[in-house]
Amino acid sequence: MKKKNQPITLKGFRDLLPAQATIRKQVKETLVEVFESFGYEPLETPTLEQQALLLGKYGDEADKLVYKFLDNGKRKVGLRYDLTVPLARVVSQYKNDLPLPFKRYQIQNVFRADKPAKGRYREFTQCDIDIVGNTSPLADAEIVALIEKCLQRLDFAEFTIRINSRQVLFNVMEKAGVPKDKTLSVIQSIDKLDKKTQEEVEVELAEKGISSNTIKNIFVSLKNAQPDEYLQKVIAALESLGVQKSSWKFDPTLARGLDYYTGPIFETVVTEPKIGSITGGGRYDKLMGSLGSTDLPAVGTTLGLDRIVDVILDQNLWPDSAKSTAQVFVSIFDPSFEEYSLKIASDLRDQGINTEIYLNSQEKLSTHLKYADRKNIPFAIIAGSDEVSKQQLVLKNLQTGEQTTCSFQEVLEKLKDQDI
Amino acid sequence: MKKKNQPITLKGFRDLLPAQATIRKQVKETLVEVFESFGYEPLETPTLEQQALLLGKYGDEADKLVYKFLDNGKRKVGLRYDLTVPLARVVSQYKNDLPLPFKRYQIQNVFRADKPAKGRYREFTQCDIDIVGNTSPLADAEIVALIEKCLQRLDFAEFTIRINSRQVLFNVMEKAGVPKDKTLSVIQSIDKLDKKTQEEVEVELAEKGISSNTIKNIFVSLKNAQPDEYLQKVIAALESLGVQKSSWKFDPTLARGLDYYTGPIFETVVTEPKIGSITGGGRYDKLMGSLGSTDLPAVGTTLGLDRIVDVILDQNLWPDSAKSTAQVFVSIFDPSFEEYSLKIASDLRDQGINTEIYLNSQEKLSTHLKYADRKNIPFAIIAGSDEVSKQQLVLKNLQTGEQTTCSFQEVLEKLKDQDI
Numbered sequence: 027m028k029k030k031n032q033p034i035t036l037k038g039f040r041d042l043l044p045a046q047a048t049i050r051k052q053v054k055e056t057l058v059e060v061f062e063s064f065g066y067e068p069l070e071t072p073t074l075e076q077q078a079l080l081l082g083k084y085g086d087e088a089d090k091l092v093y094k095f096l097d098n099g100k101r102k103v104g105l106r107y108d109l110t111v112p113l114a115r116v117v118s119q120y121k122n123d124l125p126l127p128f129k130r131y132q133i134q135n136v137f138r139a140d141k142p143a144k145g146r147y148r149e150f151t152q153c154d155i156d157i158v159g160n161t162s163p164l165a166d167a168e169i170v171a172l173i174e175k176c177l178q179r180l181d182f183a184e185f186t187i188r189i190n191s192r193q194v195l196f197n198v199m200e201k202a203g204v205p206k207d208k209t210l211s212v213i214q215s216i217d218k219l220d221k222k223t224q225e226e227v228e229v230e231l232a233e234k235g236i237s238s239n240t241i242k243n244i245f246v247s248l249k250n251a252q253p254d255e256y257l258q259k260v261i262a263a264l265e266s267l268g269v270q271k272s273s274w275k276f277d278p279t280l281a282r283g284l285d286y287y288t289g290p291i292f293e294t295v296v297t298e299p300k301i302g303s304i305t306g307g308g309r310y311d312k313l314m315g316s317l318g319s320t321d322l323p324a325v326g327t328t329l330g331l332d333r334i335v336d337v338i339l340d341q342n343l344w345p346d347s348a349k350s351t352a353q354v355f356v357s358i359f360d361p362s363f364e365e366y367s368l369k370i371a372s373d374l375r376d377q378g379i380n381t382e383i384y385l386n387s388q389e390k391l392s393t394h395l396k397y398a399d400r401k402n403i404p405f406a407i408i409a410g411s412d413e414v415s416k417q418q419l420v421l422k423n424l425q426t427g428e429q430t431t432c433s434f435q436e437v438l439e440k441l442k443d444q445d446i
Numbered sequence: 447m448k449k450k451n452q453p454i455t456l457k458g459f460r461d462l463l464p465a466q467a468t469i470r471k472q473v474k475e476t477l478v479e480v481f482e483s484f485g486y487e488p489l490e491t492p493t494l495e496q497q498a499l500l501l502g503k504y505g506d507e508a509d510k511l512v513y514k515f516l517d518n519g520k521r522k523v524g525l526r527y528d529l530t531v532p533l534a535r536v537v538s539q540y541k542n543d544l545p546l547p548f549k550r551y552q553i554q555n556v557f558r559a560d561k562p563a564k565g566r567y568r569e570f571t572q573c574d575i576d577i578v579g580n581t582s583p584l585a586d587a588e589i590v591a592l593i594e595k596c597l598q599r600l601d602f603a604e605f606t607i608r609i610n611s612r613q614v615l616f617n618v619m620e621k622a623g624v625p626k627d628k629t630l631s632v633i634q635s636i637d638k639l640d641k642k643t644q645e646e647v648e649v650e651l652a653e654k655g656i657s658s659n660t661i662k663n664i665f666v667s668l669k670n671a672q673p674d675e676y677l678q679k680v681i682a683a684l685e686s687l688g689v690q691k692s693s694w695k696f697d698p699t700l701a702r703g704l705d706y707y708t709g710p711i712f713e714t715v716v717t718e719p720k721i722g723s724i725t726g727g728g729r730y731d732k733l734m735g736s737l738g739s740t741d742l743p744a745v746g747t748t749l750g751l752d753r754i755v756d757v758i759l760d761q762n763l764w765p766d767s768a769k770s771t772a773q774v775f776v777s778i779f780d781p782s783f784e785e786y787s788l789k790i791a792s793d794l795r796d797q798g799i800n801t802e803i804y805l806n807s808q809e810k811l812s813t814h815l816k817y818a819d820r821k822n823i824p825f826a827i828i829a830g831s832d833e834v835s836k837q838q839l840v841l842k843n844l845q846t847g848e849q850t851t852c853s854f855q856e857v858l859e860k861l862k863d864q865d866i
Contacts, residue, residue, distance in 0.1 A: 036494055039492035042488075043540065044487035051488055063795045063801065064772075064801070065771055065772030065803075065823070067821075069464060071455075075453070076456060096515070101456065115455075125821050126817075127817075149493055157805070162805050162806045162808070267788050351486065365686045381483065383484075386580055401485075
């Protein structure tokens with residue numbers, strides 16, 4: 027092994043150190059609980075897929091962001107760009123082994139060779155729920171209900187699920203006189219209205235060869251657009267599902283960037299902090315068919331784990347999330363107490379108490395306690411020769427400094443009482 | 447979107463459909479519980495790393511299996527090959543932000559461009575625990591204790607943790623007269639003794655230019671080797687930690703393939719099914735130093751999720767793992783009952799019962815129940831006009847076919863009693 031310049035994390039990628047990894051784990055667990063409460067089942071797909079699968083589904087701009095390379099066998103491969111196209115592949119490939127409708131959740135990382143920016147990484151985590159094989163507006167409504175339930179369970183104080191339909195947009199485009207072959211490209215520009223001003227989007231549309239009259243018509247039609255018949259049924263079902271009126275709004279300017287949507291589309295925004303959407307999804311009834319398989323209707327959404335965590339941290343929604351993994355810390359400050367202390371740690375674990383032991387009996391007690399403090403562990407157990415001979419322990423509260431001598435059973439009860 | 451030949455999963459990769467994804471999730475949760483009961487904290491690192499980090503750490507044979515490519519910015523990048531080298535990078539990079547000793551767990555996928563075979567995939571999941579910054583034999587012993595506790599908690603009936611030390615092997619090589627610059631290469635061949643016969647390994651050693659006399663000496667020395675002083679201390683600590691004698695054995699032929707080990711090494715095998723090791727690890731005190739950082743001692747292990755799941759399935763260790771995510775299924779077989787049924791489902795979820803609702807009221811009841819049966823959901827709730835008018839429900843046991851008419855409260859109590 028040669029000495030090298032110290033390699034660091036690649037640009038646009040990040041390490042998730044324990045504090046952040048812990049809160050992400052808690053968010054994932056909460057989402058999985060909600061997904062499973064609706065009967066969704068887990069799915070995992072490979073990180074690598076054939077380029078033929080990945081390209082031509084998301085739109086021209088997105089295709090450029092797919093990580094592509096040749097593997098050792100000269101196969102054209104790419105890194106997963108989202109979880110929807112792999113789901114479409116899975117359903118096409120295993121149609122006969124899956125119950126239909128197929129309701130699955132999937133939590134995996136996706137990769138985009140995008141310009142890194144604050145809150146935008148080249149690898150990030152998507153949490154997807156989808157229903158494949160169901161054309162009922164109830165399915166679209168259940169997805170919206172799931173989004174609401176997830177955010178409520180995560181203690182979000184404020185959010186809006188924007189709802190629109192590609193059909194509404196297609197009607198707007200037709201009415202405004204947009205040529206059929208430019209419809210998706212115009213929708214991609216409209217999608218930028220939450221990041222760019224209307225003037226900037228108008229310039230982009232003009233560059234795409236749309237006449238100024240048509241551009242004017244687009245914005246007038248958008249303003250006056252109403253839900254189509256299908257979307258009306260989705261909206262009616264939201265009420266039966268108990269979704270609160272304050273949780274969503276119909277917004278005809280919502281476009282969503284990806285090409286594969288065919289019906290209702292949804293995305294969720296928060297007022298603070300200023301980040302993009304935290305969920306995005308919709309109905310995509312033609313994607314399975316485009317894979318050479320039988321057409322199967324589908325609807326679903328992504329919940330963006332990274333942005334959800336950003337909101338939780340920015341708004342301090344989970345003030346107690348910084349607690350340590352270990353509930354108690356056991357110190358061994360002399361080799362002769364090793365056996366006694368190791369057994370105490372082991373017995374505490376058997377009683378369901380997360381217990382960390384400091385594995386270096388050569389170091390000073392103060393070093394041990396400094397470590398426990400740094401890890402935010404609330405209690406420490408110290409056993410010196412006095413305690414060992416009396417089969418007792420010292421339990422120290424590391425926040426208050428208070429310490430008491432007691433039996434193992436008493437320590438156990440005190441720790442269980444803390445409910446930590 | 448053009449029609450294409452239907453793309454399928456890449457060779458050597460796999461999709462994990464719900465039944466398998468569910469059991470993997472349960473295994474991961476169990477492992478995390480054990481890791482956290484010892485105070486280990488989670489870490490996540492990127493899938494992509496600089497090639498400079500990945501190469502030259504694992505040995506020449508392994509280097510060929512690293513997925514390497516140029517990204518869009520012409521950077522030499524590669525896919526994560528294990529979780530140990532990324533940990534070493536993280537510790538070097540964030541030394542001042544981490545408590546030392548640093549105890550972390552990490553569950554992520556790794557990639558190896560290996561020839562696919564039964565049970566060998568190009569993407570698989572490693573579950574790693576490591577202690578960085580501790581030279582005490584207690585640390586090595588805690589890793590072994592963790593392996594034992596994990597396998598016990600997973601209901602493994604039979605396993606052996608093989609224990610050896612690189613130091614023992616270095617002594618054997620020196621005694622047998624192996625040239626210093628060939629020591630690691632010879633150890634890599636010795637590592638194959640569990641897959642190849644001694645004769646085959648002898649041929650491989652001869653091809654590496656080792657004299658027949660030296661080869662003979664290697665095998666004699668291996669047979670008579672004893673634990674060195676450090677390993678003796680590790681073994682003594684195992685007893686204090688409550689590790690059972692039957693869980694481990696000293697085995698001087700254990701070599702482990704990777705170059706970075708410097709001290710004790712461990713791996714776990716089972717008698718049935720015939721698969722390779724299910725855990726592998728050891729002490730690697732020089733890896734941080736090789737990254738251009740200060741040397742920091744470290745010890746840890748990988749638990750191979752895929753093989754652990756293979757054992758559980760092959761030995762039928764978890765006979766109850768096939769139960770469905772949903773505890774009860776709610777059917778709506780007529781649009782006029784939609785609101786009533788949706789509310790029942792929503793109320794059950796609020797009471798902590800996982801409830802799936804069939805979202806197509808146009809289909810026949812028998813289609814609904816066939817679906818519930820296919821998903822192994824144990825109970826179904828059916829509400830027709832009679833029940834709706836009396837504010838009652840029919841609860842049907844889908845295993846026995848038995849059905850009773852009762853109130854919501856009675857249904858709730860029956861479902862909670864099932865403890866499903």
